[in-house]
Amino acid sequence: MSASPPGSLGSGQRAKRRNPLVPLKPPSVPPSGRSRAAQGLTAAAALGILALQRCEDCGAVQYPPRDACVQCLSAKLRWRPMRVGGELLSETLIRHGQELFFRHRAPFRAGLVRLDDGPSAIVALHRDCEPAPSRLRVRLVLDKAGQALMIGLPEKDTPDMADDSLIRDTTCAPRARKVLITDAKTKLGRTMVEALLAAGAELVWAGFAAPWKPSPHLDALGALEPVTLVPLDVSDETSVRELAGSIGGKVDILINTAEYHRPGTISSRPGVETARAEMEVNYFGLLRLTQAFSPALKARAADAPVSSTAWVNILSTRALSNDPAHGTFSASKAAAFSLTQALRADLQASGIRVINVFPGPIEDEWNALVPPPKLSPAALAKAVVDALERGLEDVYPGEIAKDLIARFLENPKALERELSG
């Protein structure tokens, strides 16, 4: 989101502050009711893919989503990626919204597009699209309600494209926003901070626990001007509450990188102390963060000139199906994954996006014995920035994660056996 009109920011200056005497605008979201079939669009949009149903018997592409093929009545409709182009046949400028969400945004463009794969679709139009008849790019994105929205973009990128309200409402770009990274002491944490700064974040709070333990990464970050080091131990309720009390009302994006990970099968270690420590950070830590930070995040979802926008969880492919060589860690990530679904439901009404990232093994000391390929912290940080900028909801960064989710979706039982081998 553009923090203020171009030219108003000198170098090193910060975005204009909101007037504290003006009451916060309550967030509104677009209508979220959809048929079950239409949730297939949502699933595709969560991954940033344009997918429509195609009939496996006759090949007809369907839109809007159906329960029977419009041509041959077959029930075998499968979601398939589609070409992302179309022709704008007609457009309108809607000047009066009926729902509050649209009333706040009118006037806005809508168009009727003939998709290259066949059907016609009503789309929300980017301001830079050429008038009809014209070619455009079509994308499936998630709107503020977390539901799929088809949008039309100009065929070629235009300057300041991201400043269109359509893009701002469907993405969570870090530009000019303030970001909390819950653990910046690791290589991943440091890389994440650097990536967010490179993406234009105005300020990053870099959390650190266990201050007695030296960290070269934290030392490096401390030298950067837009970074503020903040003490944060997610396994300590007081620590979490204190930090939320001081910065909670300013955080626009929260990225939870805090993680406790000890490899090993469940029989390799006596007792539950390690498992408990993993749960303390990976599960209860997340719960503490949600309780402390989500109320202010929700309240500021429609704030101007800059609003709160997203919550990012670094989970693991191991959350989907247990990796027995990392048995208790997998279990703690599965618990955290489940909690993120509750968090998503909690934040939905305010339009805050919950982004779940499921990396395969990361290049860190706890995966030292895992054979390559592994995901580099830089690749993971890049995936997070990309997800924020595109407004994705589910991210499987890198080839290992993509391979694993494909195997999981095709046959979860087979994956369970493969991982146990």
Next chain:
Amino acid sequence: MRAAARPYDDVVVAAPVTIPYVRHSIKSAHWFLAQALAKLIEAARLRKTDIDGLAVSSFTLSPDTAVGFTQHIGLSPRFLEHVPMGGASAIVQLRRAARAVEAGEAQIVACIAGDTNHVDSFRLNTASFSRFARDAVYPYGSGGPNGSFALLTAHYMRVFGATPEDYGKLCVAQRRNALTNPLALFRKELSLEEYLSARLIADPIRLFDCVMPCAGADGFLVMRRATARKLELPHARLLAAIERHNAYPDDPVQFRGGWALDREALYAQAGVSPKDIDFLEAYDDYPVMTLMQIEDLGFCAKGDGPQFVRRHSFTTQGSFPLNTSGGQLSMGQPGAAGGHLGVVEAIRQLIGAPLGTQVRKARLGLVSGFGMINYDRGLCSGAAIFAAASGRKRGHKR
């Protein structure tokens, strides 16, 4: 090639009634429909039990349908239709009722439609109008038909060269027709300048292109001619009627409706041609649809609608009398009764008792219905041709 439908065997329509429209009402659809039925009974001097057939259309009768309504009003019909087809409901009711009285399944069928309009009705109804609308229209913010019709209007203008002045001419003429109609909600003269300078609602649709949702009801009776004569009821004869649903599904954007598919059958059944028609009651929720109906019903070729508009005048005394009561654009849109409005006006013109100005020598009237923007286009189309009781089948030349 489709098999031709049997001609109608002395089926007539009579007793046109209107329950005056109001912008908002705290009353229910049941109230409006019951009042329409009471007025039909009064107009035809019947007992309630004489009505043995009933057809009902309403958007706001929920959770009831026509079935629940029979118990509400204490009627025991042997023929019952619930027709949820929006602006095509009147024609569809008429077609069902006509065959029922022909076959002796009913003697007198009351065709009624009505809706209430609470302050928040419109938003709530559009939010849940159809599955496709909920999945693929409402999330895009247009909130109701304005946005969808704006897309059709813009496309029609681009492809066929219609101008705002063309649409405005129809709206202005219809308003002129409404000036003498005491039941029209808009009875202030509208100039083309006012039309053109009115605010845009969803470009290119302007304020006076939009119908105003209101509460109200309309009704008429369908029976055999012998029954009408016995009751000494002024009536008009049904010569022909068509309906079509989801026509031309492969058109990427709607520029024609089902009428184009069925108009030959319509005129063949009536034994008349478009030039014989004395007046047209078109379904006028947005002037672009009126243009499409003029084309698709054969008054001019596809795409010549704008030229036709420039060539003709559309007041009751004009060269092409159109929507002679003012249409929905000036009377208001009483929900599902929007299509009945045209039928009752046609009957009134043909029995010589219009609400407003009489069309001179009105012998043959064509009424067209259109309904249900399920997703990106209206799905239901219908039309009927009526003749004045004393008239010849072949009307005078216009």
